[in-house]
Structure formats: structure tokens, C-alpha cells
Amino acid sequence: MQLGACYYPEQWPREFWERDARMMKEANFNVVRMGEFAWAKLEPEPGLYDFAWLDEAIGCMDKEGIKVVLGTPTPTPPKWLMDRYPTIYQKDKFGRTRGFGSRRHYCVNHPDYLALTRTIVQAVAVRYGKDERVKAWQIDNEFGCQDTTYCYCEKCLAAFRDWLEDKYGTIERLNEEWGTVFWSQTYRDWSELILPAYSVCDGADPDYHGHNPSLVLDYKRFSSDAVVRYQQLQIDLIRELSDKPITHNLMGHFPEIDYYKLSEPLDFVSWDNYLDYPWDVPSYRKAAMAHDLMRGVKNQNFWVMEQQSGPCGWNVLADTPKPGQLRLWTYQAVAHGADGIVYFRFRAARYGAEQYWYGILDHDSVPRRRYREIQTTCGELARLSPVLEGARVVADIAIVKSYDHLWSHSIQGHNRNFDYTRLLQEYYDAFSAHGFNVDLVSVKGDLSPYKVVVLPAFHLSDPSIKEWITRYVAGGGTAVFTFRSGSRTWNNAMTDQTLPGDFRELCGVEVEEFDSLNYGRRVGLRVNDGAAFASVWCDVLHSIGAQTVATYSDEYYDGEAAITVNDVGQGRAYYIGCDLDEKALRELMGSVAGSAGIQASPISGSGEGIEIVRKRKDGREFFVVMNHSMHEAQISLNGLFAELLTGSSANGEFTIDGFGVAIFE
Template sequence: MKFGVAYYPEHWPKEMWEKDAEFMREAHINLVRLAEFGWAKLEPEKGCYDFSWLDEAIELLSRYSIQVVLGTPTATPPKWFMDRHPEVYPKDRYGITRGFGSRRHYCFNNPAFQEATREIVAKVAEHYGDHSSVVAWQVDNEFGCQETTYCYCESCLQAFRHWLQKKYGTIDALNHAWGTIFWSQTYRDWDEIILPAYSVCSGADPINHGHNPSLTLDYKRFASDSVVAYQKLQIDTIRNFSAKPITHNLMGHFPEIDYFDLAKDLDFVSWDNYPEFPKRSFSYLDAAMAHDLMRGTKGKNFWVMEQQSGPCGWNVLSDTPKPGQLRLWSYQAVAHGAEAILYFRFRACRFGTEQYWYGILDHDSVPRRRYKEIQQTGAELKALSDWIVGSKVMAETAMIKSYDNLWSHQIQPHNVHFDYQKLLLKYYSTLAENHLPVDVISIDDDLAKYKLLLLPAFNLMNSEIKVKLDRYVKSGGTLVLTFRSGTRNWDNTMSALTIPGEFSEMAGIEVEEFDSLNRGRQVSVATVVGSAMASIWCDIIKPTSARVIGDYTSDYYKGEPAITVNDWGNGKVYYIGCDLDPSALDGLMRYISDNSGVSPLLARPVRGVELIRKENGGRQFLMALNHNSHEVVLDLKGDYTDLLTKREVHSNFVLPPFGVGILV
């Protein structure tokens, strides 16, 4: 088990380094991440490289049996380089240059920056490629952070035109796919193509610029592909000098990059997890789903490259983690598939933007409660390493996340209150709160191993996906569809088929009409599990072969079907034509999971508690996580031993506030 921390020796006098290493060893830390922001110190002038300080730091750490993840320093191009190449600065949608003074001040498509990237990455990789203490590489840092995925500079314009030409082949094919006859937007050649920047109809909306939705979706795809290509440039450069595994630190639910695409070229995925963050409501279920998405990007276990270790923020601070929460969050990551935990950061920095981003130690370097809690966690995880490393989450249910559909919904969300990511989290949370583990996967993944598949608001469709889902259901799977599914083609134009389009036959329905609910309107619904309320969207359904399991009970469509189920081959397709309040959705999903043969890990759900069943080498175990600030009792219906306390457990298992159990 890798247990580590982000460390910045360049921020501290050398006289402090050895004491830091001693503190790390005493906390059972065996891995540090170094140098991901160190370009200006590694290359203080063009072509003048200085690795001596980093050599010294790595050598000192190795004497304390601490290994290194080495970051490529490209997230912070130094001032001397930017002065030589001001064209590297990205431009926002208003055409304003985003200048020096923070980080990520570069355009992914700029040729001068790509060449500079090759040079610095090659020098670092050549120097450390075979170093015995370097066990892995991190490419750059948090691609897209500070919303730098979308750039509107000349380099991006030229790269976008080339991307489109490769995709469509001819300008006539592009015009046809985008429907550019609308508003006389027809393009005569590739040089007329624009970026969806600020326009007459843009207004203040940072996402929907009033442009052609097909243009905007292709631009989002292009921007994501640009990041993937830039990462591949670095991976290929490292591979010329090193065979060590390569990762990048993703950001959970970050929406601007297709993480399934980004993960393909990586040896393993890592991500940065901050459960407590200022100005953001973030529940333990947000983190749980993000962990499962990270595991789902490659279908394998992952690392947490930055795990919160204290209150954090740039200008304002989050809540301070309560006693037990740092340990709990670490075990939550492990439960969902983490094989390494690295805390951010070792010590709070006394200068720069992140002075309020507290680490394991405060500015005064005195080890206090947080240090001792992480020390305890490190000792426990070291003892449990054989159970953790190589373990697998045992899930019979999967939910599809589609970045293409996410972007389409961003561009035209149908209703002011509709949010694709929130809808996914709502369905995920309902299952998790009923102790039903969920894999979060791509539509390109293998579906056959799942009994239950959720496909919320899968709006963009094509015939290939239809064939795949048809095969899944006919083979015995249960598919759950929702409102806003199958209304569009993959190029983001509206389908000419009756809603839900490609899904109609397998769902056994047609949507006669729909109602977008605005200005606080609500519609009541009667379902097989009780009453419900819809407040965003209502599809008025005409069954063709489906059975009705929910009707509207108010408004002009009172008595019309709202929720249906259809037998299709050996499986079933549920269509949920409206949003549902949490209580109603909870009951409906328990009904659906029961009928699909998926059993919860606890007969009576306990709110605020996660239960995850895992397997390692034929040995099964259960991880229990109490996110409540009060004690809970779990009725487990069996005899277990808690690996953490070595105590025997008979049926009722008591978990203290923010407590953890590992039961075999």
C-alpha cells in the first residue's frame, strides 16, 4: 500500500528537509510527489538546467525509505518563457488574453509550447528515467483547472479546423451534419470555420454562447481531444527514457474533459479528492461517485494523488475536518478502489496563493491532531496492505456516464433546473444509500456482467449504441431510462424519430407530449411504491407494449402514464418519464433493483453509512463507513471479525462517529 504526501522542498530551507523526512517516516509515509510546479527552478534560464536541488531532496528521502512520484513541471511555464512566447497565453471567449500570475497559463495547441514541453519533459525524464527512487510519473497537474480547457486563440482556431476536416472530410459533409442552412451559417471552405466565442446572442451564459449546438458540441469534443493529445505528447516523451508507470491527477466530476478518453493512455488513474471545500456543497456520496468514476475510467484500481489533510482554500477556508474524518475519507477511497493515498500537502505554505491550504502540518511545523490521525491511518493501512492491493469492488449495478451527453445537456439543458451531473448523482446516491454498490462506466465498456444498468438522460443516440443495449437487455439485463433520452442524433441535431427515438421499441413506448415545469410548478404522480412529485420535467407516455407502473395525478395530463416497464427478450426496460422527489425515487429504485435480482448489502438501510463488498484472491470482505457524527448500529445478519479491532462481530455491528470497519 502506497501512503504518501505532496512535498515541495523548494519552498523550505534545506535545514528543514531532514526533520520533514523524519516526520514522514514516523507517520508511515513511504511515497512523496515532487516537482510538478518546479519548472522555474529546474530551468531558471533557457537551456540552463539545474537538477541538483531535486537530486539532493530525492537522495535524502530515499535514506528514509521514501519513494517518489515525479511530476512534469508543465503546469507552470516560467516567466522567461512566456516573455519569449506571449502567443502561448490562452484567450477567453471574449478574446481577452489570460495572462501571467497564477498557473495553467498556456494553450494546449500552441506549437511553441508543445516544443518547449518536449524539451523540459525530455530533460527531466532523461535525468530521472532509471532512478531507483522514482516509482511513477505524474504528467502536468490537473488539466483544465481554472477552466483552461476552452481557449479561443489563433492556434486553437487552426487546430479546430484541422480536427473538423479530419472528422468530416468535406465542408459539404460538415454543413449537412450541423444544419448550417439555419440563419445562413453555411461555410464555403475550412478557412471560414469559427470558434464558438462571444457573439451577438451570447449574453452572460458562460456555456451556451448562442451558437449552433452542433458547432459547440464539436468544439467541446475538440477541446477535450486537445488535452488528450497534449498528455500523449508528454507520455511519448517520457517513454523514450523511462518504463516507469505514468499517471495524471484527475479532478473527479470535472466536466470539461472526457476522462474515459484521457485515461486510455495512462498506466493508472489518480485523482485529487477534497471532500470539504469552501463555497461548495459536497456530500460523502459526491466523493463516493467520483471514486467509482475514477475506477471506471480504466476498469481498475486507482490512486488518490491529493487527499485533503486540513482546512483548505485560496482566499477563504473550508470547514476544518472533524476528528476521525481524515481517516474516514482515506478508508472511503480504499473501499472504492484506491491503492495509494497521498495527502495534500505536507506543510501549509507561508507564501503564494495557497497560504490557506493547510496540510498535515500547520505553518509552525508542530505535529498535532491531524498528523496523529494520519499517523494512525498509515499504520493501519500498512498492516492491511495485503487485503487492499489488488482487491476488487463487487458490483452488480452500473451507471453510464457520457461526456458527449453531458456537453449536449450543458449547451441546451431543456429546463433551467436540469443538470445532467446532478441527475446522475441523484440516481447514484439513491442506490448507494440503499447499500447497492455501483460501477460508473462508459457506454463503450462491457455491460454483460451487470444485472442492472442505469442510463439517465442519455440524449444523444446512434444505431451502434442501440444494438449494444438491445443485446444487453435481450440477454437478461435490466435497463433504466429516464426523461430526455433518445431525442437527439450524435451530431447534436434533433432526431426525426418519435421520442424516445432509438429507445422506443425496446422501451415499448412513445412520448406523446412533454411538459417542462417552470416557475415552481409541480405535478403529482402515483407509482407502484407510493406518491411522488415532479418539479422539472414530465413526459406524457403512450405505451405500445409496456406496462404502466406510474400515472400523473394532476395537471392537464392527469391519468396519463408517467413510468413504464417493458419485457424485451429475457430482460426488462424501465422508462421513468419524470423527475422524482428523493423519497419516491428511493422507493422506485428499491422496487427496480429487487425485480432485477440485485440484493442490498443491508436489509434495512442506515443513512449516512456506506457498505462496499470487496474481493481479493478469493477472500471476500465488507467495508463499513460511518459518515455520521453519531454512532450507528448495523444489522449484518452474520458473524464477522473486524480486521481493524480484531474483535468478533455477531449480527449487530456498532460504528462510532466517523468510524470504519473492515469485516471478514
């Protein structure tokens, strides 16, 4: 297993380097990431390269048996470069230039920046492509962070027009697909096409400018594809000069780039995992689902290239990780498929925007609690590596995550309280509460390994998608659709079919009408012998063959069907016409899983913080059990198990400490 830290030798005095390498070795590290922000140090003047300092830094690591993941330095083009080529800066939707002062200050569609990228990447790859001290390459850093996916400059407009012409072939087809007859927006030729920038219709939502939803969706698709193309440029250069594996550090639930496409040409996926930072509420299940997505985008294990190692923030700080949490978060990553853990960062930075983004060491370099906890954790992982590394998560359930659906929902969200990613998380959490593992898969992905497949708010469709999911159900699978499914064509126009559109026959149901719930309204439901409620959306359903599972108990549609199930071939399709409260959704998904033949885990735990991940390697099956609460909890074991961390055996009741971990085989 690969264990290490992110390190920035260019930011520290030369006399630190050997001592830092020794401390890393003592912490049981075998890998370090460096170089991704060092363009100004590598090329201090145009065409003048300085690799001596990096050679020396890599040498210091090599003396301690530590390999290097080397980043290409393209996320931080130097000031001299930007002064020479000022049009490389991005423009925002108001036409303003986004200038120097942070990072990612470049447009991926600018021909000059593409040429400059080739020059610096080739220079670095020539120098280190055959260097045995280099273990892998990282392309750039965190594509899209700082809201840099979307650019509205002239180069992007030209590239967007080319992208559209390649997609649609003729302007007539584009006009038809987009329905540009609305508001006299018909385009006569490609030169008339626009970017969905600031317009007269800004309304109450500053991010909504009244543009054609098909235009906006295609712009989001184009912007994602542009990043994928830019990454491919670097991959191709490195592959010519090096046989080392290539990765990029993704960002979990980040919404602006299609991670399935971005990950396809990579040798392995890595991502940056921060469970407690100032801009979001901490959630271990949100982190778990992000891990599973990162595993799912290539259907293989991954690395965490930046694992939180201290309190973090830019201008303000999040909470300090409590004793045991760094170890717990590391094991959670490994449980969900991480074969490499690289902590960010080895030492907190004294300068720049991330002075408050603390690392393993504080600014004074004194090894304290966090260092010792990581040292112990990595020692355990090194010992258990033969069991843990390469082990696969065992999942009978999949949730389809589609970036096209995410982008479309973000343009027109149906309801002020609707959020596509949150809906996916709610279904994920409902299964996780039962101890079921979940994979995240793409549209048209292989569904054959799964007994249950959930397609939340799956509103974009086309005939090939209809055939894909119908074939799965007819062959014995269980599909779960939710409200707003089948309401749009693939290019974001409303369907003229009776809802749920392409899935009407499969689900055996029609949507008579719907009700968007606003301003705190709630609608009751009867589910089995219990009660539930919806607070976002209600589809009023009419069966055309499906059986009713739940009915509404409020409003003018009291007594009408809210949830149905339809038998098709050897399988079945559920249609859940409304959102559900947490308890009701958890119970319903437990029932759906049971009906599909999914067996309960032999290990269960009481308490909201218990997480159980089932894994398999070379015929061996084991369970990683984690307690995300600070209080101890009881685990029930149905059978005799060996606990691998302690070497003891356990049966019946087992006590797991607060922020504790146990591995049962």
C-alpha cells in the same frame, strides 16, 4: 499500499528536508510526490538546467525508504519563457489574453509550447528515467483546472479546423450534420469555420451565445481531445527513457475533459479528492461517486494523488476536518478502490495563492492532531495492506456516464433546474441508500457484468448505440432510461423520430408530449400505492407494448403513464418519464434492483450517514462500513463476521462510532 504526501522542497529551506523525511517515515509513509510546479527552479534560465537541488531532495527521501512520484513541470511555465513567447497565453471567448500570475497559463495547441514541453520533459526524463528512487511519473497537474480547457486563440482556431476536416472529410457533410442552413450559417470551405466565442446573442445567460449546438459540442470535443494529445506527447517522451508507470491527477466530477480518453494511455489513474472545500457543499456520496468514476474510467483500481489533510481554500477557508474525518475519508477512498493515498500537502505553504490550503502540518511545522490521525490511519492501512490492496469493488449495477451527453446538456439544458451530473448523482444515491455498489461505465462499454444499467437523460444516439444497449437487454439485462432519452443525433441535432427515438421499440413506449416544469411547479404521481412528485420534467407516455408502472395524478395529463417497463428477449427496459423526489426514486430503484435479482447486503445500517462497500480479493469477500455522521450508529449483521481492524468477531447488532470505520469479513 502506497501512502505519502505531496512535498515541495523548492519552497522550503534545505535544513528542513531531512527532518521532514523523518517525520514522513514516522507517519508510515513510503511515497512522496514532488516536482510538478518546479520548472523555474529546474530551468532558471533558458537552456540552463539545475537538477542538484532535486537530486538532494530525492536523496533525503531515499534515506528514509521513501520513493518519489515525479511530476513533469509543465503546468507552470516560467516568466522568462512567457516573455519570450507571449502568444502562448490563452485567449478567452472575448478575445482577451489570459496573462501571467497563476498557473496553467498556456495553450495546448500552440506549436511553440509543444516544442518547449518536449525540451523540458526530455531533460527531466533523461535525468531520472532510470533512477530507481523514482517510483512513477505524473504528467503535468490537474489538466483543465482554473477553467483552462477552452482557449479561443488563433492556434486553437487552426487546430479546430484541422480536427473538423479530419472528422467530417468534406465541408458538405459538416454542413449537413450541423444543419448550417439554419440562419444562413452554411460554410463554403474549412477556412470559414469559427470558434464558438462571444457573439451578438448573449441573452440572459452569459455563457449562452446562440451558436449552433453542433458547433459548440464539437468544440468541446476538440478541446478535450487537444488535452489528450498534449498528454500523449509527454507520455511518448517518457516511455522512450523510462519504464516507470505514468499517471495524471484527475479531478473527479470535473466536466470539461473526457476522462475515459485521457485515462486510456495511462498506466494507472490518480485523482485529487477534497471532500470539504469552499466552493461546494460537502457530500460523502458525491465523493463516493467520484471515486467510482475514477475507478471506472480504466476499470481498475487507482490512487488518490491529493487527499485532503486539513482545512482548505484560497481566499476563504472551508470547515476544519473534525477528529476522525481524515481517517474516515481515507478509508472511503480505499473502500472504493484506492491502492495509493497521497495527502496534500505535507506542510501549509507560507507564500502564494494557497496559503490557506492547509496540510498535515501547519506553517509552524508542529505535528498536531491531523498528523497523529494520519499517522495512525497509515499504520492501520500498512498492516491491512495484504487484504485491502488490489481488492475490487463488487457491483451488479452500472450507470453510464458520457462526456458527450454532459457537454450537450450543458449547451442546452432543457430546463433551468436540470443538471446532468446531478441526475446521475440522484440515481447513484438511490442505489447507495440500499447498500448496493455502483460502477460508472462509458458509452459502448462492456455491460455483461451488470444486472442493471442506468442511462440517465441519454439523449444522444446513433445506430451502433441502439444495437449496443438492445443486445444487452435482449441477453437478460435490465436497462433504465429516463426523460429526454433518444431526442438527438450523435452530433447534437434533434432527431426526426418519435421520442424516445432510437430507444422507442426497446422501451415499448412513445412520448406523446412533454412538460418542462418551471417556477416551482410540481406534478404529482401515483407509484404503486404511494404518491410522488416531479419538479423538473414530465414526459407524457403512450404504450406500444410496455406496461405502466406509474401514472401522473396532476395537470391535464392526470392518469397518463409516467413510468413504464417493457420485456425484451430475456431482459427488460424501464422508461422513467420524469424526475422523482428522493424517497420515490430510492423506492423505485430498490424495486428495480430486486426484480433484476440483486441480493440485499448481509450488512445494513440505520441512519443517513452509513455507507457500505462490498469488496473481493482472491476469493475473500469483505465489507467496509463507514459512518459519515458524527454520532454513533447501529449496524445489523446477518451472520457471524470477523472485524479486521480490531480482530474481534461480531454478529447481530454492532455499534459504529461517529466518523467510525469497520471492516467485516
